[in-house]
Amino acid sequence: KAGVTQTPRYLIKTRGQQVTLSCSPISGHRSVSWYQQTPGQGLQFLFEYFSETQRNKGNFPGRFSGRQFSNSRSEMNVSTLELGDSALYLCASSKRGTERASGGTDTQYFGPGTRLTVL
Amino acid sequence: QKEVEQNSGPLSVPEGAIASLNCTYSDRGSQSFFWYRQYSGKSPELIMFIYSNGDKEDGRFTAQLNKASQYVSLLIRDSQPSDSATYLCAVKGEGRRALTFGSGTRLQVQP
Numbered sequence: 698k699a700g701v702t703q704t705p706r707y708l709i710k711t712r713g714q715q716v717t718l719s720c721s722p723i724s725g726h727r728s729v730s731w732y733q734q735t736p737g738q739g740l741q742f743l744f745e746y747f748s749e750t751q752r753n754k755g756n757f758p759g760r761f762s763g764r765q766f767s768n769s770r771s772e773m774n775v776s777t778l779e780l781g782d783s784a785l786y787l788c789a790s791s792k793r794g795t796e797r798a799s800g801g802t803d804t805q806y807f808g809p810g811t812r813l814t815v816l
Numbered sequence: 817q818k819e820v821e822q823n824s825g826p827l828s829v830p831e832g833a834i835a836s837l838n839c840t841y842s843d844r845g846s847q848s849f850f851w852y853r854q855y856s857g858k859s860p861e862l863i864m865f866i867y868s869n870g871d872k873e874d875g876r877f878t879a880q881l882n883k884a885s886q887y888v889s890l891l892i893r894d895s896q897p898s899d900s901a902t903y904l905c906a907v908k909g910e911g912r913r914a915l916t917f918g919s920g921t922r923l924q925v926q927p
Contacts, residue, residue, distance in 0.1 A: 810859045
């Protein structure tokens with residue numbers, strides 16, 4: 698079974714620009730979560746999408762947004778890029794069963810990430 | 817206090833030894849606990865998860881959970897140089913979907 702795929706793998710942008718990152722989850726997985734990883738802050742949760750709806754959101758400004766399509770693929774967008782947005786952006790997919798069914802097994806599997814550099 | 821705390825390391829062990837990685841968490845309602853391994857420049861890779869008190873073994877890896885002490889650990893037996901990586905502890909709180917990660921412990925296995 699193919700894993701989580703993310704495109705592009707590397708991006709270089711300048712301040713003020715916007716960027717769109719794409720994520721395709723594992724087949725059969727309907728939930729996609731996005732995380733930002735930086736050396737200073739570590740791995741931080743951005744948001745989760747399930748059934749084309751944002752279900753959870755982390756503590757990031759409104760410049761960070763996302764969406765999910767009917768085939769569960771997801772995109773995230775960052776507008777008005779700042780130098781501090783340079784990071785590894787990771788997408789994780791999971792089956793996301795019901796709360797009772799998922800218990801401890803609603804496991805998230807990460808894609809290879811998109812390395813964004815803002816100059 | 818951080819929600820999930822790990823010693824940043826590096827933790828250095830000789831090849832063949834047992835590596836012990838520790839993690840504490842602050843949310844008593846946390847239900848699920850995950851260990852990920854991340855090689856430099858790569859994305860996190862799931863090693864195992866645990867949600868019941870006690871030990872869970874998978875090959876050379878054993879996860880230990882003590883909810884009363886809010887403590888979860890990962891033991892790696894017969895450590896190999898290929899185990900050298902950063903190990904991330906992640907916690908899922910009650911009713912929450914997002915994972916909260918510790919800052920990771922860097923493990924170095926010396927040949």
